[in-house]
Amino acid sequence: MPDQPFTRVLAWLREPEVSTDLLQIGKSVIAATAAWWLSGYVLDSQMPFLAPWTALLTVHATVHRSFSRGIQTTVASTIGVGISFLIGNFLGVSLWTFALALLVGLAGARLSWIRDEGVAIATTSIFILGSGFSSQQPLLGERIGELALGVAIGLAVNLIVIPPLRDQQAARYVDSINRRMGDVLCSMGREFRESWDTDQSDSWLQETLSMSEELNSAWASVRFARESRRVNPRDYLRARRSASHGSSGSSSAKVGYEDILERVDEGVSHLRNLTRTLSEASYGEGKWDDRFRVEWADIVTDAGKSVADPDADVAPIHDRLNELSSRLVQGELPSQTWPLYGALITSVRHIAVIVDDVASDREAREGEKRSRQK
DSSP states (O other), X not given: OTTHHHXXXXXXXXXXXXXXXXXXXXXXXXXXXXXHHIIIIIXXXXXXXXXXXXXXXXXXXXXXXXXXXXXHHHHHHHHHHHHHHHHHHHTOSSHHHHHHHHHHHHHHTTOGGGTTTTTHHHHHHHHHHTTTHHHHOOOHHHHHHHHHHHHHHHHHHHHHSOOOOXXXXXXXXXXXXXXXXXXXXXXXXXXXXXOOOHHHHHHHHHXXXXXXXXXXXXXXXXXXXXXXXXXXXXXXXXXXXXXXXXXXXXXXXXXXXXXXXXXXXXXXXXXXXXXXXXXXHTTOOSOOOHHHHHHHHHHHHHHHHHHHOXXXXXXXXXXXXXXXXXXXXXXXXXXXXXXXXXXXXXHHHHHHHHHHHHHHHHHHHHHHHHHHHO
């Protein structure tokens, strides 16, 4: 269809990461341009680049980070202006005083309380000393005012122009890992019902290792989502709207992505242990008990469906594992097979507990999403 490329581009633009990045670029352009116009055309500044430069430094991905980094930028830039003022007035501008200003600025950038934006000390010195200090004789108060103007505009733009909320990214990571865990469990059930080989076990193990890498990204996204809600007027307005609709907000308080990820991390660990157990068993000799083979495969497959989709209609996993264990105890299994069978049952039992947690977490998150969309 001729509209497919346009549809794909539109879908790509609607991705939370892409739309947030594009919005961030737009806000940076707006803030820097507004600061340059006010500094150059309204205030008639001799150095109109200071305000847009600090505005650009202030517009960060979250409102909270803009506040904290904006304060650091103001302090660091003010120190840089002070250093330039002292060196320019008392020592003049020359090759060695320029190097001295950079030396002091870079040394000051190592201060722990302005480390994130400390390099602004040196860059401010470069701008002021390198822009004709001796001919312009910049006033200390005016330069500091221009820096404060840039920071103020950057903060204002980040507050007013759709400050980001990153909960969508966090939810997508959680759902993605859950689906991948479910797919591996379903694959295990299918393979175990018939047969499996070492290569298949290795692919499951590699998939669990990849899940752990995705979990690292998920943790970063969750921390970012929590930061994006701090000092964010959108979150405050949503809370007020929820209160006006009679929502107590308790569902939001119950939902914690950090807790969800901890449970998912445990699930991945148990899944990896289960994978290694099957991998080692693939080298062993002897025939599997058919009753165990069929029932355990069915339970693992249903556990995978439950992890990938908590709304899936499957019988309770935990109860079925107990019934399987009871029947095996009453049967006549060789004693050497029990360690292996017991390890497989125990691993799935741990995952079954997490299946229930995942289902309740999904329900709580869906309730939170619905309350925010009201």
